[in-house]
């Protein structure tokens with residue numbers, strides 16, 4: 001059940017922000033989308049989730065255009081965690097996580113044992129069990145981010161698309177959530193992450209897609225793409241590599 005973008009271009013406010021992007025994503029792998037600010041990473045993720053209308057090209061899931069999938073079906077198959085997700089209702093965290101199961105049952109039906117099991121598993125994976133009775137408005141940014149990730153995990157989608165899921169997490173939770181996301185891929189689902197941290201990407205990703213100015217600069221297995229020269233070209237930074245070669249730390253700006 002591949003997720004495939006073909007000749008994908010997206011315009012926002014009459015400006016082209018993605019140009020002719022082509023990629024094939026396969027289940028069982030973690031793909032990291034990296035690139036400078038404004039490169040089009042979030043727009044690409046939204047397009048993969050069927051949430052923006054392409055100006056040209058298409059996104060298909062198992063051969064069917066995602067834009068044409070019935071919304072409930074699409075929500076069951078593609079879980080999307082936006083960047084800086086806001087919560088508009090000040091309800092208990094458990095209610096937010098439970099919303100992840102809504103696409104799985106008929107309108108107004110009571111949660112099934114499978115729903116309860118999926119919610120408990122998501123709470124455990126994100127270490128949010130202790131937060132379930134707290135109103136979300138009273139949670140810290142990192143706690144809220146974990147609750148929102150739990151909501152997407154509870155939906156057990158075939159594809160999990162997350163936009164900067166580590167942004168407000170402390171190092172322990174970053175490592176833990178990355179391991180959980182790897183586990184989702186190992187279990188046979190597809191995981192696509194927009195990340196900023198090169199080291200985290202090197203740690204978690206099987207495949208890496210580098211975007212700059214709305215176009216793909218490099219894509220493929222992480223070991224092939226995350227090289228000092230490619231990273232320097234895309235981000236205008238000099239990097240030092242840690243032993244092993246894949247872990248990189250930016251050490252200076254390339255000017256001119």
Ligand SMILES: Nc1ncnc2c1ncn2[C@@H]1O[C@H](COP(=O)(O)OP(=O)(O)OP(=O)(O)O)[C@@H](O)[C@H]1O
Nearest residue numbers: 012013017035036037038039040041042043044083
């Ligand atoms: N709603 C919008 N209307 C108009 N332009 C937009 C809109 N959203 C994003 N853009 C523009 O589209 C381009 C790509 O934005 P996008 O958010 O996809 O980039 P990004 O790579 O995710 O950036 P960042 O790393 O800063 O989050 C940017 O130039 C941005 O200013």
